[in-house]
Amino acid sequence: MKAIIIKKYGAPEVLKLQEYPTPEISGDEVLIEVKAAGLNRSDVFQREGNYPSPAGVISEIPGLEVAGTIVKCGPAVVDFTIGDRVCALLAGGGYAEYVSVRQGQCLPIPSGLNFAEAASLPETVFTVWSNVFQRGNLQRGETLLLHGGNSGIGITGIQIAHALGSKVIVTVGSDEKGQKCLELGADSYINYKTQNFETQLQDEGVDVILDMIGGDYLAKNINILKPEGRLVHINAVSGSRVDLDIWKVMTKRLTVTGSTLRSREYEFKKQLAKEIQKNVWPLIESKKFRPVIYKKFPFSEAAEAHRLLEDGSHTGKVILVR
Template sequence: MKAITISEFGSAEVLQLSEVPTVSATNDEVLIEVKASGINRSDVLQRQGKYAAPNNTTNQIPGLEVAGVVVACGPNVTQWKKGDRVCALLPGGGYAQYAAVKEGQCLPIPAGLNFVEAASLPETVFTVWSNIFERGKLKPKESLLVHGGSSGIGVTAIQIANALDARVIVTVGNQEKAAFCYGLGADLCIDYKTQDFETILKDEGVDVILDMIAGPYFQKNLNILKEDGRLVHINAEGGQHVTMDVWQLMIKRLTVSGSTLRGRDYTYKKRLATEIKTHVWPLIEAGKFKPIVYKVFSYKNAVQAQQCMEESKHIGKIILHWEG
């Protein structure tokens, strides 16, 4: 099969279109003929040698989410059959014509969506549901601040939180991105290049913060959290080492946490998929949440796709297309 492999750690040019052995489905796995693959920031980090794939995964092939058609099932598979249209969360190996994944990490493609749109969903929806609604415990009428509102995670968080009746605040890098986020349902957009989110939010406060920055944002986040507020980290682009006023943590009864999804065990991901099918898929089918695809690249142009990701001008998801 054709796959995009990492020849060595470095810039996007180290990605190569290669012929590799076709994977197969064993035990409780399904084999998916991939029609589209989602591009994520973690793929770039893996290519740079900063985010290794978990043990026993296809380390040289990046890619955490795909959409396609089930072409084979392992002997213990009960949820799926050949011909089913699915999207799936993977530990790696998604930039390829075929991907094998445990059946519990697959979801049916929502009615009305094509493969490109469906491939944009798994990584962001699993991340948002896990961190904002499970870990962050966001409730209706509470306020949510998302740093990076126009990212794939951001546009997903805005729509789901808005549909579930939360007040949504985001930081963005320019007015074009702000306008787009308002269109998705954001209640307030703050341009982090010209405005200080702490100054703007210090009186209002927020209940939950989803943060990808850490570093200089950390103390600012604590300062604007309301009593019993929750801060959840999913990246540390601004620096991983921070200091904290523990007394402030105690007085306000704050909860500070973080997570990564890729290394979580199968039992957890399977449960998460079930909850997403129950709580999020109906929002898509009701038109309250839609995939936001910024640009689609042929699999032959994976280098340009990751360069597009690194430029950070995109709004929504970047997708590789495997047909044609």
């Protein structure tokens, strides 16, 4: 098969389209003929050599999410059959003509979506559901602060939280990006380049924060959380070693938590997929949540697609299509 290989760690041009052995399947794995693969910031970290693949996961081929058609089923597959249109959460290997994955990490493509739209969903929907709704326990009527409202994670978080009845505030790097977040259902935005989100939100307070920044955001996040508030980390791009005022955590009875999805065990992802099919897929089918595609590239232009992702001017997902 053809696949995009990380030849060596470095700039986008290290991504090369090459021949690679088609994956074998066994047990409850399916083989998906990939029609579209979603790009994520983590792919850039992996390409640079800063996000090693978990043990046993293909490390030369990036790609955490795909959509396509099942062309082979292992002997223990019971949930899907050859010809099914699915999207899947992967730990790697998505930038390829074929990928193998266990059945529990696949979901049927919601009705009305094409392959590119479906491929844009798994990584952000799984991350948002497990961190905002499971770990953060966001409830209807509560306020969610999403840092990076304009990110792939942000545009998914805004739409699901809004559809389920929460107030959503986002931080963004420009008013233009803020405007796009409002169009997706955010109630308000704070431009982190010109405004201080801590000052803006000090009086109002928030119930749940999804943070990928870390560093000096920690103290500010702690200060604006309401009593019983929850702070959930999914990255720490500004630094993971921080000062924490434990008294504030105690007196406001805060929960400070976080998680990484890629390295989680299969049973967790399988359970999460079931919850998503029950809670999020109906929002897509009733058009309360729609995939936002910024640009599609052919697989052969993966390096160009990474350049766009790194440039950061986009709102919405970047997708490789065949």
